[in-house]
Amino acid sequence: MRFVFKRSYDDDIRWFRHRTQMMYYLVLLGLAVALPWLLDDFFLGEATNVLIWAIAGMGLMLLTGHTGQVSLGHAAFMAVGAYTNAVMMQRGVPFIAALPLAGLITGIVGTIVAMPVLRLHGIYLAIATLAISVLAEDIIIIAEPFTGGVSGLAAPPIELFGMQVSRYGTPTAFYFITLVVLLAVLFAYRNLLRAPLGRAFAAIRDSEVSAQAMGVNIARTKAVSFGLSCTATGLAGALLGHFAGAFNHETFNIVLSIQLLLMIVIGGLGSIHGAFFGAMVIGFLPQVIAIGRDVTSSLFGLGSLTIPGIEAGVFALILVIFILFEPMGIYGRWLKIRTYFELFPFYRKGMFKRQKSYLKTERTR
C-alpha cells in the first residue's frame, strides 16, 4: 500500500497517481508496441479486432459509463463512420484525412440526433436509441446510391505515406494504425475526464438535479457527450470497415448495438479499463469457445459438435452471471482483489457493499 498525499488540486488531476503506476502503463504500452513481433498474423488480427472493439467501447463508455445515458443504438453510429469513411475514400479523399473526417461527421450526426432524443430519460432513451439502430439499417438500404444498398460496400485500400496497407497484406501496419487511433482516443478521453467538461458529465450521471444546481447546462452537456461518444464510435466503425474488408447493413445490425452495451457492462461501467476488459472478452470469446469445443469433442469423442448461436448464448450467460454477482464488472472485481492485497489483512467484506435502495416510479417526476 502506498499512501499518496495530495497537497494541491494538481495532485488530484495528475495522469498517474504515482511513479510506479506510470511504469506499469509504460510497460503495457511497450508490450502493445512489441505485439506484432510476439504473435503470428492470425492472432495479431484478433488483437487488432480487440483494439477496434476497445475504441468503440470507449465511445459508449463515455456516454453510458460517465454521463449515465444508456444507448442501445451505437451500431448506427459505427455504420455512419464506416460508410462516410468508405464513401469519401472512394471519391478520392486520402485515408489520413478521411478517417478523422469520418469521426467528425459521425460526431456531428450524433449531436443532431441527440438533441431531440436526449430529452428522454432512462428507459425511454434506451428505447429511442434502439429505434435509431433499427432505422439506421433500413436507411442504409434506402440510400443505395451512397451505400450500395443490400450488397454493401468494399472498403477501399488504404494508402499511407506511399505504402499500401490492408488487413491481410500488411497486418502489422494495420495493427499500428489501429493502435495510434486507440491511443489518440484514449489520450483525449483521459484528458477529458480531468477537465471541467468531464466532471460535468459525471455530475449529470450522479444526479441531474444537483448538476443543474451547480450550473451545468444539462441539455447542452448531454448533447456534447453524445457527440463525442459518437466520434469515437465512428472512428471504430471506420476501422471496422477496413478490418472486415466489405460490409453492408447487416454488419451494423441491432445485435451489434446490444453487444456493445453488454461489452462495457461486463468490463465495468464507469471506467476506461472496463472498455478494454470488455473488448477482450468479446474479442477472444469466439476463440475460447472454439478451443473449448475441440477439447470437449476430443474428450468425449463426439466428433465436431456445432451448435448454432452458441457464442451469443454463452456471452449472455456470462453477462447474467456478472450482473447478478459482480455488477461492477471485471474492473470492479479487479479493484476488489487489489484492495484486498493492498489492505491485507484489514479488508472487510462490506467495503464495496451497495447501499440498500428502493425504487420510486419515474412516472411522477
Added chain:
Amino acid sequence: MLQLVVSGLANGSVYGLIALGFVLIYKATEAVNFAQGDFMMMGAFVTIWLANSHYLGLDFWVAVPIAIVIMAIAGYLLDLLVVRRLFGQPQIATVILTIAIGFILRFGAGAIWGHEPQWLETPFAGREVRMFGLVLGLEEVAVVIVTLILTWSLFLFFRRSKLGLAMQAASQNQLAAYYMGIPVKRIQSLVWALGGAVAAVAGILFASKGAVDPSTGLLGIKAFAAAVIGGFGSLPGALVGGLIIGLVEPFAAYALPAGYSQVAPYAIMLLVLIFRPAGLFSQVQKKKV
C-alpha cells in the same frame, strides 16, 4: 381494402399483446422486460410442442391451458431466482439482464426445437367466417376477440382488484408499499407470472396465424414501439399502440416504395417520443412542489 384492415388488426393485436406484457411488468415493478418477445416465442414453442401431432399431440384445448400455466410458472421462477436479486437497483440493470435472458432463451429454443419455422395445428385453421359481406379467416377474428377480452379484463384487474392496486402501489414507491404491508417482492414475482401467461397467449395466437422460429422474439422490438406509442404504463394504450402499428404496416407497404414500409412503425414511435414523450395515453404527472 377492408381485408387489409382486418389482417392489420390481427397483426396489431399480437403486437398489442406483447406490448401488454411489457406494460404489465413495467406497471408493477418499474422494470422493463426486454425478453418479452422471446417469452412469446417460448410460449408459442411450448404450445407447439404440446399440441402438434409429431410432438406430444395433445388436444388443442388441453394444450393451451397447460402451456399458459407452464409459462406463468416460468415467469414466476425467473423473477424468484434471477430478477429479484436486482431488487431496488436502477432500471437499466434489469434492462441489460433481460436482454441477456432474451439471448439465452433464443439460443435455448434453437437448441431444443431447431431453427426451422414451425406452425401450430389449431382446430380453426383454414376456416372462414362471413361477416358484413367479407370473408375473414377464423383465426384472425379469434386473435382480435381474445386480445380485446384479455386487455379489458387486465384493465379491470388493475383498476378494481386488491391485488392489482397493490401491484400499482408497489411500483410507485417500493418503500411506502412495504410500510402499507404489501409483500412487494412476492407481488413482483406474481406479476412476472402474469407476464409469462400473457406472453403464452400472445405466442399461441401468433403461432396459429403464422410460422414461428427462435428469432421471432425480435418482434418484441416492434411491440416496444407499440408500448411507447400508447404510453408505457397504460394497458389500453398498449393495445391501441399495437393496433396503430399493425394498421400502419400493411398500408405503408401498400402506399410507399419497398424499403420505406419497415421504417414506418419506428418513425411514428420517434415522432411520438419527441412530441409527446410520455405517449398518447400519458401516465406522467409533474410533481407539484
